[in-house]
Amino acid sequence: MKVEFVTAPHRVLVVKLSSLGDVVHTLPAAMDLQAHFPNAQIDWVVEPSFAPIVKACSAVHRVIACDLRHWRKNMLSQDTRLAWIAFLAELHLERYDAIIDLQGLTKSALVSWLARTSNKGKRYAMANATEGSAYERPTRWVANMAIDLEPHVHAITRGRLLCAKALNYQMPSQLQYGLNPSQTIQAIDSLQASQDATHKNKTYAHTDKKLVVFVHGTSRADKEWPLASWHELGLRLFNAGYQIALPHGNEEERLRCVAMAEMVPSAIVWPRMSIDNLMQAMACTSGVIGVDSGLSHIAVALNLPHVQIYNFDTAWRTGPIGSANETMRQRSVVDFPTPTVDAVWSLWQECTA
Numbered sequence: 001m002k003v004e005f006v007t008a009p010h011r012v013l014v015v016k017l018s019s020l021g022d023v024v025h026t027l028p029a030a031m032d033l034q035a036h037f038p039n040a041q042i043d044w045v046v047e048p049s050f051a052p053i054v055k056a057c058s059a060v061h062r063v064i065a066c067d068l069r070h071w072r073k074n075m076l077s078q079d080t081r082l083a084w085i086a087f088l089a090e091l092h093l094e095r096y097d098a099i100i101d102l103q104g105l106t107k108s109a110l111v112s113w114l115a116r117t118s119n120k121g122k123r124y125a126m127a128n129a130t131e132g133s134a135y136e137r138p139t140r141w142v143a144n145m146a147i148d149l150e151p152h153v154h155a156i157t158r159g160r161l162l163c164a165k166a167l168n169y170q171m172p173s174q175l176q177y178g179l180n181p182s183q184t185i186q187a188i189d190s191l192q193a194s195q196d197a198t199h200k201n202k203t204y205a206h207t208d209k210k211l212v213v214f215v216h217g218t219s220r221a222d223k224e225w226p227l228a229s230w231h232e233l234g235l236r237l238f239n240a241g242y243q244i245a246l247p248h249g250n251e252e253e254r255l256r257c258v259a260m261a262e263m264v265p266s267a268i269v270w271p272r273m274s275i276d277n278l279m280q281a282m283a284c285t286s287g288v289i290g291v292d293s294g295l296s297h298i299a300v301a302l303n304l305p306h307v308q309i310y311n312f313d314t315a316w317r318t319g320p321i322g323s324a325n326e327t328m329r330q331r332s333v334v335d336f337p338t339p340t341v342d343a344v345w346s347l348w349q350e351c352t353a
Contacts (some may be wrong), residue, residue: 007120009096011041012033012097012098013045014029014045014100015045016159017066018050020297021294021296021318023294024053024301027054027177028175030044030057032171035172036167045064045115047065048066048067052275053298057179058179065087066091095118097122098124099115099121100124100163100166101126102163104129105134105136105139106136110142112142113142123145124147124162125140125143125145126139126140126162127140127148127149131151149162153317156175175321177300179301210243210285211286212287213245213282213287213289213290213295214234214260214289214290215293216260217249217256224311226338229338231263232341233345234260236341242286244267245267245270245285247278257270282299286352287306288306291308292314300320303329307330307333307347310334315332320332331347
């Protein structure tokens with residue numbers, strides 16, 4: 001359906017709560033909004049864990065943290081009640097000309113319903129599910145305008161199209177993420193003090209080797225790449241003059257990092273760090289090779305050389321697209337049961353040529 005929006009909105013609220021990769025995929029939609037309505041204030045409701053990514057986006061004016069995931073687990077506690085009251089107070093500081101639910105779930109519909117519109121303001125949401133993405137009907141019930149979308153669409157394009165159709169503008173041809181992290185060597189140097197005790201003899205910076213990040217961790221076992229493949233790829237990179245950095249987000253991933261570091265000369269285990277510090281550290285490196293995960297999508301958003309590894313064909317929906325991919329700087333590789341080291345190595349050489 002075509003939606004007429006005659007007056008340029010002064011205030012827009014984006015609702016995209018989670019997860020990390022989905023939040024990163026939504027950044028271009030916010031950048032499109034800013035490009036078309038440069039005088040508009042764009043606010044964003046997101047889970048606290050992913051707020052640093054949204055705060056780093058140049059298009060976003062205010063980030064409103066909403067910890068629904070945690071509150072649901074502690075619904076009757078006083079802390080939850082006080083946190084909920086504080087969230088509502090912050091959400092109600094503004095009235096919005098457009099409230100856009102880019103999540104399509106009951107939790108995002110609730111936030112959209114709670115947010116206040118201006119006198120002529122409207123709530124917008126998807127009218128239908130798209131392939132490979134969760135969708136719940138309350139998002140449509142809450143919306144004043146439900147926007148029809150093509151079912152076979154990339155995750156990034158889905159959000160951009162929804163905003164463009166809702167506010168009646170052409171989706172820009174240029175894809176931008178708007179991330180502006182500090183890209184100084186201090187971001188790596190600062191890790192030295194908290195270096196993993198198991199690898200005290202290894203340094204994070206001031207090395208003659210270029211640093212490549214292995215994003216090996218993922219929430220789904222079927223997305224993992226075999227340890228033997230990481231080992232072989234690490235040796236090839238080492239022989240080509242690279243040093244490997246190994247981030248982790250939990251104890252299982254840390255143990256895998258330690259095992260990988262023992263197999264690859266000069267590989268280093270980064271300490272566990274916040275998402276904003278990790279983003280800054282990644283921005284200082286020579287590139288990233290990783291599985292389909294939030295950190296890999298951050299690498300794309302930072303426009304780093306990157307190879308994204310898929311064990312099944314969902315790269316069309318979440319893999320690198322846009323101007324960066326067109327310059328061969330970021331690529332996805334898909335194979336079953338898993339891509340070969342030769343395939344990944346070949347694409348890495350193309351990305352860094």
